[in-house]
Amino acid sequence: MGRLLMGVASGALLMGAGIYFYQGANEGDAGTQAGPSTTSSDAPLTVADAEAFVEGAEAEFREFGEFAARTAWVQNNFITHDTNWLLQRMGAQSTAMSVRYATEAGQYADLDLPASLERKLTALRAGITLPSPNDPAAAARMSELTTRMGSSYSSGLMEIDDEMVDHNELENIMRTSRDPEFLAHVWNGWREAYDPEAMAQDYSEMVEIANQGARDLGYDNLAQMWLSNYDMPADEMEAEVERLWGQVAPFYEELHCHVRSNLNELYGDEVQPATGAIRADLLGNMWAQGWGSLSDVAGVGSGESAYNLNDLLVNNGYTAHQMVEVAETFFTSLGLEPLPETFWERSLITQPRDRQVACHASAWNLDSVDDLRIKMCTLVNGTDFVTVHHELGHNFYQRAYNHQDLLFQTGANDGFHEAIGDFIALSVTPEYLVQIGLLNEADMPGADADLSLLMDTALDKIAFLPFAVMMDQWRWRVLRGEIQPDEYNSAWWELRNSYQGITPPVERPADAFDPGSKYHIANNVPYLRYFLSHILQFQFHQAACEMAGWEGPLHRCSIYGNEEVGERFNAMMELGASQPWPDALEAFTGTRQMDGSAITAYFQPLMDHLREENEGRSCGW
DSSP states (O other), X not given: OOSSBOOSOOOEEEEETTEEEXXXXXXXXXXXXXXXXXXXXXXXXXXXXXXXXXXXXXXXXXXXXXXXXHHHHHHHHSOOHHHHHHHHHXXXXXXXXXHHHHHHHGGGTTSOOOHHHHHXXXXXXXXXXXXXXXXXXXXXXXXXXXXXXXXXXXXXXXXXXXXEEEHHHHHHHHHHOOOHHHHHHHHHHHHHHTOHHHHHHHHHHHHHHHHHHHHHTTOSSHHHHHHXXXXXXXXXXXXXXXXXXXXXXXXXXXXXXXXXXXXXXXXXXXXXOSSSOEEGGGSSSTTSSOOGGGHHHHOSTTSOOSOOHHHXXXXXXXXXXXXXXXXXXXXXXTTOOOOOHHHHHHOBOSOOSSSOOOOSOEEEESSSSSOEXXXXXXOSSHHHHHHHHHHHHHHHHHHHTTTSOGGGOSOSSHHHHHHHHHHHHTTOOHHHHHHTTSSOGGGOOOGGGHHHHHHHHHHHHHHHHHHHHHHHXXXXXXXXXXXXXXXXHHHHHHHHHHHHOEEOSSOOOTTOOGGGGSHHHHTTOOOHHHHHHHHHHHHHHHHHHHHTTOOSOGGGOOOTTOHHHHHHHHHHHHTXXXXXXXXXXXXXXXXXXXXXXXXXXXXXXXHHHHHHHTTTSOOOO
């Protein structure tokens, strides 16, 4: 399962939120098609053989891909025993097919190939998220394990006030409650709701199968295989991640110090001490990955936000459907074509009352052309207003590159796909809210509110960065055998403390599997893309604002309505994965290196303020 075929989380591929759905393929009706093969002849392989092999692969992927996509869509929208069975069978076929093509692609490694053809073969070989050994039984077992873990996560329930509550509502409680005892109860309850002991056992077995699959494809382990998908050697990419994190870590440490001090003032030493790590359940998020709902607690200056987007949406009578319409309008204001009418007919925008669905927001292209959809249990609040911009970014990206050959119908790297929508969301500024009628011009905050506006953004964007790094650091170490199954949970919290300065609110039992509380672990979606996207989105924003001739503070810039920016933006998106990601980055930003300096430029006023405010405090943990 992976980049090209059905991965029940990232021809189908869900790569979750945003999770995004890539249309790829699957094996035939019962996995009996042999597909193109070059192993039957003793003649030396040629470039023509490689071209024929890739052409056959793309044809098979496209032929079965729509069935795979629609199977996954139905299962995500109707979670039952039968749809799980269908998804499991389809996933097993997908895995077997992807392994078959990856294995055969390796036969052409020694040929002198055109760059485009070499790129396609690399995508076939390294683009599998979860490879299994070339064995139908192993593929079937892999699909059984991954389907069960994903279903357990999506169907997990916790009892509150004699009512069974799903994770969507539990996340809402974590955002809104300020009762530390209740927060600890909810935080712990979700980590019991998905049967963590069983999930840990499934995860351990899945790691063994996937690592053997990676070894069969010529990699030392699956971690190396994942890190080989970035147009550079795996060890260099891992070092690049740490370099980028090092650029932004000082700002996170100042933010952590400020937020911890405010939480100490609110709750007292017994709940949140003034030094050391922060209690994970107090940060307004089920995983302490984004702290945006703490704007009332962690604000700067007066401590009040310049405006409350939640209130603006409610007071203006917004519906979930209208939020999506407004997000589409942003993209069309850049000169991009509207989404097809089928998007509105077929998307799931709000949570149904009559059934369980996978509420995790995702964007889909079910036919590799224009059957674009989102699946989201949208609530009328500021968080989801930003999220719908993010998800539609995936859709517009998917459509922009749909003219490319099938193997190039994906992002320049996976961080690009995640960055596109968030780059647009950075333009959700006061000026933009006035333009769309959500905020009255008379109420638009002046320059004296900039620190408050920056803090609101930092609580989401900066707080997220160390979480995004540690997620895959944990998985890379698991996949390399550096963390054994009996160490899963303890190692998880060691990394969380090291990178985030976070500690659990209650003692964690030995059989806990807290990594499984996160969708992207239970559904095996690599997470590095989200860290990279947070670097890239600020690079995109800075470059776009320079194109637009913006001369004010970077955090006040909105590109809404700028068709010149939209033209260059779309030109980058149209490349898909047809060129190495530095080429795509250069096409829009003028630079070939990912760089955290745009983040520094964006947040510099807040950074200066926090350093002054934190002087004399015992920062760090």
